Amino acid sequence: MSADVAEKHFDKGLANTIAAESSMSYIDGVNGILEYVGIDIDQLARNSTFEETTFLLWNGRLPNQAELDELNAALRAEYTLPSGIIDLIKTFPADAAPMHALQTAVAALALHDPEADVNDPEANIRKAIRLVAKTPAVVAAFDRHRSGKDIVDPDPSMDIASNFLWMLNGEKPTETMARALDVCLILHADHGTNASTFTSLVIIATLSDLYSSMAGAIGALRGPLHGGANEGVMRMLEEIGDIESIDAAMQKKFDNKEKIMGFGHRVYKAYDPRATYLKTFARGLAEDTGNMNLYEMSSRIEEIMNEAVAAKGIFPNVDFYSATTYWSLGLKLDLFTPMFAIARMSGWTGHCIEQLADNKLIRPGSSYIGPHEMPYVPMSER
């Protein structure tokens, strides 16, 4: 092993490496605690809004009323997509993956932002506002386009959650539905240096730009080991079909050593506190919308997993009950991960701005395990 690597250690998956300092999210994986800037996630889910939580994550404190009104106004002023982005979305194939559509359109937003490459904090907060405000419109516009429906203009009289459901469905959501989605956005807004946030940090740390960083983060979130798991949970529930089939189906998955979507976590070795909240939420929404079969199936799966792997520290994570919640909210299955991206846009942008305030290029070493002193063999001799 060469000298420059000798003093370093190989940490596969960086599972035991601290790669950043942050004052945004505190995660206690042993006791199942999540705080945003010191405030317990349960308190925020009960009392806050996604917009207020976004202010908290970006500014390190709760806003006063004037500050919250100012942020709400700034976000709503940015709901509308540039016409060029609408035209671009209309060129996307109807069978394109929504996360590919989202990643493409978010990257393309840079082409319409004269400040795209300005990296001072003020410009980045303005871009963060544009990104948080416009991501819902991208997701809704693509879904309307692929469904052969007219794209619905945003309504600046509504908050982000209500406006998203308005643009998606073309009708005003009920208070219950809007509040449920708002709470989901709060629960998904930030979570330390998870894979997609870390991706965004690697990109911004090169002094690239916020749009490039967000496009990278969306790519990382898409994976089924990360944000794609909520879609994977729904597909698993659909594949199993009914509660009578669960026990045999789960045994087969165990026999095949399959990873069960919505369970396990790199940090939580206890119940994910977001899952605690989402489980209660899922039940209420499932009851209201005739989806109790999904909730009951999920509960049975949780019982089986509890018996099988709880001792290994494998519990439901944020994605397990968000699947039933999103389905009950009427979201299509392949819009679950885009929903995650809409929420995490506030965390991703906040972490990038935090990184730039005390930046250092992120470039870990690698331990070379290939051959040395190999000859160049001419083609005629190969």
Ligand code: SDX
């Ligand atoms: C998110 O990091 C974050 O903060 C992410 C997130 C956020 O808010 O940003 O919380 C959101 O991504 C939640 C996680 C969503 N992913 C899934 O639900 C996919 C299923 N989960 C697993 O793939 C897994 O639990 C990971 C990827 C989430 C974490 O895996 P690790 O830390 O790399 O651990 P591992 O895969 O090495 O597993 C350790 C052991 C293994 O058993 P052994 O080989 O030691 O016997 O636990 C087992 C694994 O087989 N295991 C599972 C399992 N998860 C881990 N076994 C069955 N089903 C599972 N889901």
